[in-house]
Amino acid sequence: MNLQIETPALLFSATSLILLAYTNRFLTIAQIVRSLKKNYDENHNKSILIEIKNLNLRLTLIRAMQLFGVLSLFLSVFAMLLLYLEWMLAGIYLFGASLLCLLISLGISFWEVSISVTALRVHLKDLLEETKNKA
Structure with missing residues (x-):
């Protein structure tokens, strides 16, 4: 079995874009949490607590997605060094381990x-x- 050094490099662009998307998700959710926290401090509505939970x-899942995405990229670079x-x-x-990490990251993303x-x-x-009640 032979693997060319260029093969792991193919993951770079895909992994970079995925990590950017994960970061954007994280930032959006963090902004929503801050807004909901402010709203909760003013209204003490229990439904807001459920949303924050x-x-x-x-956020925990996104952190795991990022972890496995970065690990995939790291292992891919290390594989290139070994090759x-x-x-x-x-x-x-x-x-192979880098591909597995990428699959895990994508699976968590789907979740x-x-x-x-x-x-x-x-x-x-x-x-x-x-809407039905008003009609």
């Missing part, structure tokens, strides 16, 4: 998006019920 879980040093078997295994969609549907359901 949901967002806290999502450059002509340690083929170690480079191949490390590249986080699923939580987000569920939360949005709850909000939409409330809106739809309110």
